[in-house]
Amino acid sequence: MKDNHNFFLRNVWYYALPSDRLKPGKMVARTFLGEPVLLCRSQEGKVFALKDICPHRAVPLSCGRFDGQEVECCYHGWRFNHAGSCTAIPSLVEGQYQDLNRYNIESYEIREKQGNIWIFMPETGKSKSPASAREIPEIPEIPGFGDRPPQLVEVMRFPCFIDHAVLGLMDPAHSPYVHRVWWWRSGQLHDEIKQFDPSPYGFTMRKHQLPANTGKAYRFIGGGIPETEITFQIPGVRVETTTTAKHQVTNLTAITPISETESEVNFAFYWTVPWAGFAKPLIRLLTQAFLGQDRTVVEKQQIGLKHDPVLRLIKDSDVQAQWYYQLKREYARSLAEDRPFVNPVKSELLHWRA
Ligand code: FES
Ligand SMILES: [Fe+2]
Structure with missing residues (x-):
């Protein structure tokens, strides 16, 4: 492609x-x-x-x-x-x-x-207001937190066009290579099968129990087996909620293009876990390390992208990347043709190794 x-x-x-x-x-x-x-x-x-x-x-x-x-x-x-x-x-x-x-x-x-x-x-040359008759993607609401601010926010600049930052964020196959650290996961590859459904202006990875091989950090939440749900919506907003019987941890990641060559990754953490307040400096360090790993690989990617190569997308680990491009194109087209947006995503079971 x-x-x-x-x-x-x-x-x-x-x-x-x-x-x-x-x-x-x-x-x-x-x-x-x-x-x-x-x-x-x-x-x-x-x-x-x-x-x-x-x-x-x-x-x-x-x-x-x-x-x-x-x-x-x-x-x-x-x-x-x-x-x-x-x-x-x-x-x-x-x-x-x-x-x-x-x-x-x-x-x-x-x-x-x-x-x-x-x-x-707004669209260039169009009304600056979103208050038109047209439906647009809503600002995500983190349920259960009222108007409370996040407990922790990290902002990191990635040296790339927004699409590559978004793709990196939703890429399910890079973890064993990019995030191979003891506190997150081992280097062993496992089968992953996840159900995805369309959701407003994007898609959702249906709620599932966290596999034992990932998310070691989340096992410390307490209150039972953690379950996770991840939603994505354009232009580049991902909300991941992990719940146990007692607690909830949600992270909002929103990517904003600064220019053609720079994007900002905004990462906001909301939690109900009482002890997490004490661990905040540590959580901040881990978050920075994690995002830093993603940024480092994006930096390397820029070396190759300079040559404008044809990029290949594969099954099934790149299906979300394909959806992203389809969603983005469809939204732009629906605006240009002044018609309602039609979500191109269909419910699908995706299977990959990571
Ligand atoms: S007032 Fe003259 S440049 Fe702004
Ligand atoms: Fe990553």
């Missing part, structure tokens, strides 16, 4: 930032899908996002000041509010005031949920 799918999916929510990395009255400059975005949190705690380019002479607004309400450009002091409306141009004198709305800048829809900030990236 030729890797000719290098486009960003639009008209979807992307994970922008863990909530606690943006304090009231502060701003932070980011890039999403190649676009410079300024994220601000007002003094009252509300997050908003603006295109980070001054419409006067293009200086990034992030170089200026934020007073907790409005952003002021550092070059000539133009000011913009949470909606991107231009509210002041200091050099204008009495009588020169035209309609300041001519100098408004783009703003982005923002949602904050369970300790995560999400940004809506």
Whole structure:
């Protein structure tokens, strides 16, 4: 298969930032899908996002000041509010005031949920709002945690296009090679048979008991035999929930394209296990090590991808990768043709060795 799918999916929510990395009255400059975005949190705690380019002479607004309400450009002091409306141009004198709305800048829809900030990236040239009649993928909700933030968040930059970060995340065959560490699994290969079903804008690996050869770390949860369910939805959101009779551990992994060559892997951990709080430094280290292994192999992959090779997908361990490409293409097509999205995934039992 030729890797000719290098486009960003639009008209979807992307994970922008863990909530606690943006304090009231502060701003932070980011890039999403190649676009410079300024994220601000007002003094009252509300997050908003603006295109980070001054419409006067293009200086990034992030170089200026934020007073907790409005952003002021550092070059000539133009000011913009949470909606991107231009509210002041200091050099204008009495009588020169035209309609300041001519100098408004783009703003982005923002949602904050369970300790995560999400940004809506509209189709270029289309309405910036997701509030149209069209159905779009929902921001995932981690059940059982109310609006509690995650206990632990890790953000890691991968040097690749989003598709490769997503594929690496859902790849069931790489673990024995990439994650061969004592606390996770042995190097021995075993048969795995898992039932998959379509779910909104993606698919779900049906709930199953954790095989004895994987997930050693999860065996410490306590409260019985752990069961796991994994859902995936476009643009790159994976939710893995492991439950025992007593406890729940959920991790949300959301991948956001920064540019054509960089993606951010956001990993948020929610748990009800009481002792896990004490083990947090250790859990953080293990998470970093785990994600680091994925990143290292992606770095190596870049060496080969430079030559634009034809890539082969196989049965059944690459079926999820195929679904990802199909879902992404179908979503883009349904937008272009202005018709409802039709999930291309069918229920299937997948069998592989890992
Ligand atoms: S460049 Fe921003 S105010 Fe002039
Ligand atoms: Fe991995």
